[in-house]
Amino acid sequence: MASLMNAGPIASDQPGYSFSNAAAAPQHAAGTRQHAFNPYTDNGGTTLGITGADFAILAGDTRSTSGYSINSRYVPKLFRIGEDSSDEQASRIVLAVVGFAADGNALKERLDAIVKMYKYQHGKPMSVKACAQRLSTILYQKRFFPYYVHAILGGLDEEGKGALYSYDPVGSYEREQCRTAGAAASLIMPFLDNQVNYKNQYIPASGKGHDLQQRPTETLPKDVVVGLVQDAFTSATERHIEVGDGLQMLVITKEGIEETFTPLKRD
Known part of the structure; x- marks a missing residue:
């Protein structure tokens, strides 16, 4: 036992377990420098869609935020796709996007151009089912640098029934009767x-x-669904700071697309 207690110093190639050895380790003044690229931001807001027997309703608030700041009180999140005011048989399709506003606008412009080009090439408007598949392809093509948005596509199918398709940022989608996306989705859904x-x-x-x-x-x-949409957003504005200012609602029927605007809470 005595020989163990009086043993000489530990060889330099052996691991040391004392705090003094750790403190004696050389200190580097400059650490590893890390470069980051963060092109995305969340501009808040919420969208939703509900379908009926012969209609589809899409709605979204108009508040745009960045953190705790309000960028604008009127930034629409609903866009008409392939619309041509001079054509009575224009595509009655609406795209709702929420998330990064710049990506939402870019996605809307690309899908709108594709739907219009289809109409000029084939002499008929694109169906909402075909548009839904094309939107999925667009999102999937950008899967390595995706559009930072949650998209909802609405319209009327070949039988005149309301059709609603919801997407994740990389193109997976499904047809549903109702869906909400954005900041207050966990409250409204x-x-x-x-x-x-x-x-x-x-x-x-x-x-x-x-x-x-x-x-x-x-x-x-339809009148019951309109009331549900208004109640959903009125409730969401009471509990979420990124939702408010105005409610934009587009009602799609065989007669066309009707747009309404309802004021919401502004604080």
Whole structure:
């Protein structure tokens, strides 16, 4: 034991475990320099879409933010795609984009040009189904440097029914009856699940205890959907600072596209 306690100094090639050895390590004045490229920002806002038997409604607020600052109180997030005012059979398609406003505008311009070019080449407007597939391809082509947006595409299908397609930033999409995206999506989507998809709604007196029957889903009339959209955004502005100022709503029917604007909370 004594020989172990009186052992000589540890060889320099052996690991040291004392804090004094760590403190004696040479210190480098300049650390590793890291270069970053951050081209994206989130400009806030929220969009949503709901379809019915013969209509589709897309809506979005008009506030544009950067952190805790308001850039503008009127920046539309809904865009008409392939519209030609001189043609009664123009494409009745609406694109809603939320996220990075510059990418949203770039995506809108590219899709609009493709839809117009299709009409000039084929002599007929592009269907909303074909437009949905083309939008997915555009997003997927940019998957390594993606458009920083959540897109919702709405219109009427070949049978005249409302069609709504939601996307992730790299092009995965699905057709849905309702969808919301953006800053207040986590607040509005549970509301739509309950009021549009009838989640957790049961038929009264249809069973005993927990054996109640689920309320079957049904298409809602247009005036009811308009009220739901207004209620959803009115509620969201009370709880989220990146949503507010104005509500832009586009109602797509076989007669055309009707646009309305409703003031929202401005603080």
